[in-house]
Amino acid sequence: MQSPSMRRVFVTGGTGFVGRAVVQALRAEGCAVRCLVRRGSERDLRGLGAIERIEGDVMSRQSLDQGMAGCDAVIHLVGIIREHSSIGATFERVHTQGTINVLEAAAAVGARRYVHMSALGTRAGARSRYHQTKWAAEEAVRASPVPWTIFRPSIIYGRGDGFVTLLARMIQRLPVVPVIGAGRQRLQPLPVTHVAEGFVRALMLDATVKHTYDVGGPEPVTMVDLIDRVAAAMGRRRPLKVHAPLGLVRPLTAVLHRFPDYPLTPDQLLMLEEESTCEPGPFYETFGLVPISLGAGLAAMLA
Numbered sequence: 206m207q208s209p210s211m212r213r214v215f216v217t218g219g220t221g222f223v224g225r226a227v228v229q230a231l232r233a234e235g236c237a238v239r240c241l242v243r244r245g246s247e248r249d250l251r252g253l254g255a256i257e258r259i260e261g262d263v264m265s266r267q268s269l270d271q272g273m274a275g276c277d278a279v280i281h282l283v284g285i286i287r288e289h290s291s292i293g294a295t296f297e298r299v300h301t302q303g304t305i306n307v308l309e310a311a312a313a314v315g316a317r318r319y320v321h322m323s324a325l326g327t328r329a330g331a332r333s334r335y336h337q338t339k340w341a342a343e344e345a346v347r348a349s350p351v352p353w354t355i356f357r358p359s360i361i362y363g364r365g366d367g368f369v370t371l372l373a374r375m376i377q378r379l380p381v382v383p384v385i386g387a388g389r390q391r392l393q394p395l396p397v398t399h400v401a402e403g404f405v406r407a408l409m410l411d412a413t414v415k416h417t418y419d420v421g422g423p424e425p426v427t428m429v430d431l432i433d434r435v436a437a438a439m440g441r442r443r444p445l446k447v448h449a450p451l452g453l454v455r456p457l458t459a460v461l462h463r464f465p466d467y468p469l470t471p472d473q474l475l476m477l478e479e480e481s482t483c484e485p486g487p488f489y490e491t492f493g494l495v496p497i498s499l500g501a502g503l504a505a506m507l508a
């Protein structure tokens with residue numbers, strides 16, 4: 206069943222990679238968008254047109270209560286891949302407590318819909334703290350009285366992302382591309398535009414209430430394959446690779462992750478060691494989206 210349109214939508218994480226695409230998709234749908242923005246991040250919303258900005262933080266209930274007043278729906282995207290304990294940005298606080306704060310504010314203002322960003326691999330008893338705290342956040346969502354939908358994407362790619370862009374940069378600049386371990390673990394990357402469309406369409410589809418969607422592209426690829434596909438999309442030959450044994454990367458990462466330029470944390474390493482694949486059929490069918498092949502998606506991104 207089709208819901209009445211959501212006139213004003215409150216978005217957290219709107220300044221991020223996925224958030225910018227979600228804001229664009231909401232605007233294309235004719236929704237008024239109000240973004241929660243941390244002080245200093247306002248610039249990241251440049252070019253997105255007429256959107257309301259509310260200064261705040263998911264750690265502050267007050268900023269959420271004030272910011273959400275008058276909104277019909279909430280899209281909660283905030284998440285971190287790296288903790289910054291010195292400023293209190295731990296996975297527990299940002300993922301779990303942040304979500305509880307957003308849910309409580311959404312219930313308090315009488316929001317009619319809530320759409321939540323989780324991640325593939327989120328499950329009870331997950332190995333990484335990223336996934337453990339995303340699971341606790343999901344549990345809070347499931348206990349909320351506000352009609353909810355949860356999305357769990359694999360790797361999301363597009364201009365401005367943190368993953369494929371990093372691979373492309375390594376392919377461009379390094380004589381050999383480092384691969385962690387054998388690089389046989391599989392991922393299912395999908396374009397950010399499809400994730401954004403899913404979030405916006407979920408707001409309108411009552412049938413998606415209380416449903417969780419695994420989200421991935423049409424083809425699982427190994428990390429080694431992905432590097433080759435990215436190179437092909439850049440018009441380059443298959444790059445040479447050097448495999449860094451896990452037995453070496455683990456202790457190095459345990460020490461070096463404290464340096465901001467080191468691109469990996471122990472928690473990310475745990476996730477990279479796992480497969481990130483799913484059966485994405487229900488996502489594409491429910492939201493009326495046609496899967497885009499990885500080759501076509503990467504070519505569009507890297508052209």
Ligand SMILES: NC(=O)c1ccc[n+]([C@@H]2O[C@H](COP(=O)([O-])OP(=O)(O)OC[C@H]3O[C@@H](n4cnc5c(N)ncnc54)[C@H](OP(=O)(O)O)[C@@H]3O)[C@@H](O)[C@H]2O)c1
Nearest residue numbers: 218219220221222223243246262263282283284324360361
């Ligand atoms: N990218 C992927 O491949 C992928 C895959 C699966 C799931 N996800 C999930 O998707 C979500 C968005 O990911 P992304 O790639 O777009 O990340 P991103 O570019 O790092 O964006 C994160 C967003 O969260 C905001 N944020 C962080 N801490 C906050 C806080 N305490 N209060 C308010 N806002 C805060 C950031 O604001 P500032 O601009 O102020 O920093 C930014 O808008 C995350 O939940 C992530 O776990 C991403």
